[in-house]
Each structure stands twice: as C-alpha cells, then as structure tokens.
C-alpha cells in the first residue's frame with residue numbers, strides 16, 4: 141500500500157461473493173489504483189483521507205461481468221447481403237460504439253469470437269491504450285473453418301472467388317492458420333465445427349471439420365498456450381470438438397446424453413446463446429437475415445433451450461456467452477433472466493458470467509470475483525439480483541481496472 145495510491149471507496153447495501161453466494165451487508169470495497177485492497181462491512185480506519193468516496197445506497201456490488209461470445213464489430217441491424225457493404229474499417233468504427241455500450245451494460249470483459257481484418261485486435265488495443273472506452277477484449281481474429289463452411293463466406297458465386305480469411309482445410313493447413321492468427325496477436329482461437337444458422341448453405345446439424353482436423357487444430361493451439369472455442373450446433377460436431385479437447389463449445393444446440401457425459405469427463409465449458417433466438421425471429425428479417433436462416437432458427441431455438449436445461453441439470457461447466465452483434469450490443473444482460481427461466485439458479489447465472497468465465501480464460505487469479513488482491517472490475521445494480529435477476533439489465537455503475545467508467549445513477 142503506497143501513500144501515493146489513488147484510493148476509491150465504494151459503500152453499498154451489499155457485495156456478492158460469487159463463489160459462495162453470500163452477501164456481505166452493508167459492504168465497503170476499497171480500491172487502490174487498479175486493485176481491490178479490502179472488502180468489509182465498514183470503511184477501514186486506516187483509509188486515506190484523500191480517498192474518493194462513492195455511496196451506492198440501495199445497490200449490490202458484483203464483479204464485472206464477462207460475455208464469452210460477442211462480435212463487437214458486428215451490427216444487429218446489418219445481416220445477410222447487407223453485410224457485404226461493410227468494410228473492415230467501417231466495422232471497426234461500429235466496434236467502438238459497441239464496446240462502449242457493452243461496458244455500460246456492466247460487461248468489463250468479453251471474448252470476441254470472429255472478426256474480419258483483425259479489427260477486434262485493433263479495438264482491443266485502442267481500449268487498452270485508453271483511446272476509447274470498452275471492456276477487456278480477448279480477441280480471436282478471423283475464425284477458422286472449412287471451405288464452404290459456417291466460417292467461410294458463401295454469399296458469392298464461384299465467379300467472384302471469395303473465400304473468408306480463416307478458411308483452412310486439412311490438419312497442416314489448420315495448424316498453419318492457427319500460427320498465422322497467433323503471429324498477428326490473437327488471444328484465443330475460434331473455429332467452426334458444424335454448420336450454422338446465419339450462414340448460407342450450411343446444415344446446422346452437420347459436422348464440418350473432421351475429428352482429425354480438430355485434433356490437429358486443438359493440439360496446435362494448446363502447444364502455443366492459448367485456448368480454443370468451437371462453434372457447434374449438431375451433436376456429432378459437439379462430440380468431436382469435445383474429444384479433440386476444446387476449451388469451450390459455443391451454441392451447443394443439439395445435445396444427447398453421451399455429449400453431456402463427454403463434456404463432464406473433459407471439463408469442457410458450454411457457452412450457450414439462449415437469448416439470441418428471440419431477436420433473430422423477432423427482428424431478423426428486417427435486418428437482412430436470409431429466409432433459409434430464419435427457417436433454421438425455427439428448428440434450433442427451442443431445442444437449444446432444452447439442451448441448456450439438460451446441461452445445467454447434469455452439472456456441465458457453464459459460461460455466459462450471448463453472440464452479441466447478432467442482437468444489439470448492450471442488451472447482453474437480457475440473457476440472465478432466460479438462463480434462470482431455463483434452469484439455472486440466479487447465483488449459477490451470475491457465476492457463469494463471472495468466476496466461471498474468468499476460469500475459462502485462465503484469468504481467475506486476477507478477475508471474476510470481488511476479493512482483495514484482484515483487479516478492480518466492479519459493477520452495481522439497484523437491488524439484490526439473487527431475488528430479481530432482471531436487475532442485471534439495469535447496471536447503473538461500472539468500475540473497470542480501478543477507474544469509474546459509468547455512473548448512471550440519478551443525481552440526488
């Protein structure tokens with residue numbers, strides 16, 4: 141504790157220990173520079189006189205939230221063929237707006253799973269340098285996928301010869317693509333193990349990479365000390381991805397008992413975007429989502445929610461992943477109430493978005509819970525979210541890295 145440290149003192153009705161579910165009430169958190177130095181029932185006697193004190197009456201303090209699946213450079217109003225008019229620089233600028241909205245919603249850390257032209261890395265670095273506000277970004281750059289797969293671009297004819305940047309076929313080609321992404325500075329690797337809803341001409345249930353390719357890809361990622369996320373809706377693709385050793389499976393729409401058993405055995409995390417379906421079916425057509433994608437969504441949404449209930453019941457490791465960018469950034473918190481509706485306790489939903497996600501990112505020593513010694517990523521909601529999970533849609537106060545980034549409380 142240096143006498144020169146900047147000190148911030150947050151007084152609130154309560155602070156949530158996400159590891160145990162216990163509420164400390166009342167609660168005072170002391171932050172020095174970017175680190176939490178104490179959590180107690182009242183202001184410690186030795187708190188510096190020049191500290192900035194913020195009274196958050198009626199509020200509960202929670203660790204900064206994590207969303208493990210976003211596309212900050214994507215725009216919910218711009219889907220399908222409309223996307224073809226979006227250049228990489230234009231998407232990066234949209235990303236600046238979206239990063240701000242995401243942070244304001246209480247999400248202080250996100251994993252960005254797929255962006256063209258490494259725009260997500262540029263955004264990450266601009267936020268880190270303090271040019272623009274936003275969450276901590278763990279970025280993947282272009283997602284890997286097979287020719288003609290969900291992570292390719294299939295909107296053109298053969299005459300245009302368009303192939304997405306992440307396309308690689310065969311074990312050595314995927315290893316090379318992983319190496320290329322790492323060379324340009326990604327934090328995490330994303331690949332497409334099955335078809336998807338929003339891509340043209342892919343079967344949502346069908347596997348795309350072979351097990352052999354996935355094994356090579358995952359081995360290469362782990363060799364280099366990174367983690368890997370697999371987009372997978374269909375059961376065979378989910379199982380192959382888990383067997384290959386991925387760290388998380390995204391979407392996870394069609395589950396069977398064997399897939400759940402495999403996930404439990406391997407400790408695989410599931411990141412299930414169960415809010416997404418409401419936006420796609422409600423607003424998607426206007427936004428340019430293809431009719432075939434809307435058809436696929438009608439077959440996936442309800443199944444995915446049933447799979448979510450089963451996975452929660454079985455005790456699979458769950459994180460919060462929403463696919464923000466398909467629906468509007470900033471609405472991320474709406475998924476909490478759906479997670480509770482489809483089988484989680486309020487605490488489990490909050491753990492998914494905090495300590496579990498921090499652990500998936502191997503950041504659990506620094507982030508994911510309110511503890512002395514951890515980085516000061518702290519949010520406040522007006523009430524107790526264990527009683528009313530929709531409060532997670534009303535984040536009013538956000539501290540990231542010890543800095544007050546958002547204060548939406550009405551002046552008293």
Ligand code: ARG
Pocket residue numbers: 335336337338339391413414416417420437440441444463466
């Ligand atoms: N990006 C995903 C895909 O295109 C979105 C899936 C959304 N649907 C859902 N029910 N989660 O496959």
